[in-house]
Amino acid sequence: xxxxxxxxxxxxxxxxxxxxxxxxxxxxxxxxxxxxxxxxxxxxxxxxxxxxxxxxxxxxxxxxxxxxxxxxxxxxxxxxxxxxxxxxxxxxxxxxxxxxxxxxxxxxxxxxxxx
Amino acid sequence: xxxxxxxxxxxxxxxxxxxxxxxxxxxxxxxxxxxxxxxxxxxxxxxxxxxxxxxxxxxxxxxxxxxxxxxxxxxxxxxxxxxxxxxxxxxxxxxxxxxxxxxxxxxxxxxxxxxxxx
Numbered sequence: 001x002x003x004x005x006x007x008x009x010x011x012x013x014x015x016x017x018x019x020x021x022x023x024x025x026x027x028x029x030x031x032x033x034x035x036x037x038x039x040x041x042x043x044x045x046x047x048x049x050x051x052x053x054x055x056x057x058x059x060x061x062x063x064x065x066x067x068x069x070x071x072x073x074x075x076x077x078x079x080x081x082x083x084x085x086x087x088x089x090x091x092x093x094x095x096x097x098x099x100x101x102x103x104x105x106x107x108x109x110x111x112x113x114x115x
Numbered sequence: 116x117x118x119x120x121x122x123x124x125x126x127x128x129x130x131x132x133x134x135x136x137x138x139x140x141x142x143x144x145x146x147x148x149x150x151x152x153x154x155x156x157x158x159x160x161x162x163x164x165x166x167x168x169x170x171x172x173x174x175x176x177x178x179x180x181x182x183x184x185x186x187x188x189x190x191x192x193x194x195x196x197x198x199x200x201x202x203x204x205x206x207x208x209x210x211x212x213x214x215x216x217x218x219x220x221x222x223x224x225x226x227x228x229x230x231x232x233x
Contacts, residue, residue: 033218043206045224052218101147101212103222107158
């Protein structure tokens with residue numbers, strides 16, 4: 001079974017500051033991928049960043065980076081230099097090698113960037 | 116990247132009527148599509164897995180007779196909310212993934228459909 005936990009229902013960050021959104025997971029799959037999505041108020045799901053379970057380095061995509069700690073089963077998203085447009089819901093998701101195309105989502109974190 | 120298109124983006128219907136939502140994969144063939152329901156400020160709740168050419172697989176607690184899913188082609192899945200009631204009002208969103216995608220291939224989502232039943 002796969003489980004994703006996001007313990008921060010809501011977060012606030014000052015514009016231009018960095019913020020970390022927490023995500024822990026549990027899986028029995030030997031190989032898996034971790035994904036972060038952003039969902040603005042319009043509802044669309046925007047893919048941000050991916051981390052593979054066997055990747056040696058933490059993933060980075062522009063202002064997004066992933067703090068992957070495999071032993072702790074955590075995959076926290078770090079957003080640097082926050083912008084007002086970063087205000088949205090953020091979902092951590094996982095797909096395991098044995099789960100086919102199905103993704104498992106966390107409960108999400110609502111991020112508000114304060115000017 | 117791959118594109119999944121969902122239509123309509125929003126719909127208002129009267130209680131007791133049926134509403135059909137379409138989900139299309141525009142540049143890849145999707146043997147499997149997923150339908151989610153989402154309440155405000157909450158996570159995506161998987162309703163069912165739509166399988167091309169066969170019956171959908173519904174999650175526990177989801178009424179298959181109320182939420183009819185048809186996946187008649189490799190690029191189109193439809194969700195029909197039958198005899199809609201105000202409690203069916205929600206945000207419905209579909210997703211698909213290229214079948215031969217590697218582990219790092221993300222799930223692609225439709226734009227979502229905001230259903231309001233009055």
